[in-house]
Amino acid sequence: RIREYSTSLKDIMSLEDCLAAAQECNAPMVSICGGEPLVYPHIEALVEGLLAQRRIVYICTNAVFMRKKMREWLAKALSNAQNGSGKKFEEKIDVLLKGGLISEKDAAEIRKGPKDPAKPTIAPSKWMYWNVHLDGLERTHDLIVEREGVFKECILAIKMAKVLGYQVATNTTIYKETDMQEIERMFDYLSDLGVDGHTITPGYDYDAAKRDMTKRLNLRPEDFFLTRAMTVQKFRKIENWMNQYTFFGTPVYFEFLAGKRDLTCSAWAIPTRNIRGWKAPCYLMTDGHFSTYAELLEQTDWDRYGVVNSIARDSRCENCMVHCGYEPTATLGLQAQRGDTWKTIKFNFGAKPRAAERCQLGKWASHWQAR
Secondary structure (H helix, E strand, O other), X not given: OOOOOHHHOOOOOOHHHHXXXXXXXXXXXXXXXXXXXXXXXXXXXXXXXXXXXXXXXXXXXXXXXXHHHHHHHHXXXXXXXXXXXXXXXXXXXXXXXXXXOOOHHHHHHHHHOOOOOXXXXXXXXXXXXXXXXXXOOHHHHHHHHOOOOHHXXXXXXXXXXHXXXXXXXXXXXXXXXXXXXXXXXXXXXXXXXXXXXXXXXXOOOOHHHHHHHHHOOOOOHHHOOOOHHHXXXXXXXXHHHHHHOOEOOOHHHXXXXXXXXXXXXXXXXXXXXXXXXXXXXXXXXXXXXXXXXXXXXXXXXXXXXXXXXXXXXXXXXXXXXXXXXXXXXXXXXXXXXXXXXXXXXXXXXXXOOOOOOOOXXXXXXXXXXXX
């Protein structure tokens, strides 16, 4: 959390602390966040260690360094290839060159082999996803991240990842000014690129975001973030989207976003561990830190938080409908209704929507070129 912990930017969690935290809470899936996790000096060893613990791993990335990490893996894989298996990697290199996803210089460096053969790399795995941040098409996304060219790099990285056999997800936050038709066009395009699935969540005015927007950008948070009523309006088509695109999550949570049912918050089920400890009460709000996950569970007064029967127990929770609080409620069946279990099984394990070249370049080219 770069801006929230601006006083401790030089401090990072050790590799041992990261791996121990995963074991301590025994989460089946670990999302590696940052800031940008690919600048973490032990990221390869962390991914390797979490996979060795038999956990699903999401690397939440802006994709700026993603192609570099994949080139490092390809160099090592090619170097270690035996009995003619190097041919398949050479074929991959040719595909990447023809697609403009690597340069001739990159290809030459890959063929030289790894600079440090002993260093682990991030290899394709059915248990690991690149989770690429995309909040819109080119013009919109680059404005949101305050850096030109990031969207194009995301697309290049996604294309390269799919050539090399990686699994790729995307994560998208919806804001007050988000054009949902643009998001639909983005999902069309990403589906045609072979992206494996998407996560989507509403943005709301939690404390750290408000402070950053006010002090650093001199903007008014209320112009950007959603109220609950706005969230329901934005997500009114989500149930149709569930039949068009592959989303990671539960249909119960999406029904909640669409205003079709109520859920309460279960922030304890998706805990956050950072340099200061286990963050309480949730990913978005900070009332303290605990040295152990058990202390977080036992000493946090969970009844102080969330929205129950349309009444916010804490004013900061009033507009929150974010997945890290409400998705676990749906997943764990804490407010289950008849048919929820079968609905969720079908949604997650049934046939997935197929990309059908829904997106034509002309439908979204203006978002690439407009400035």
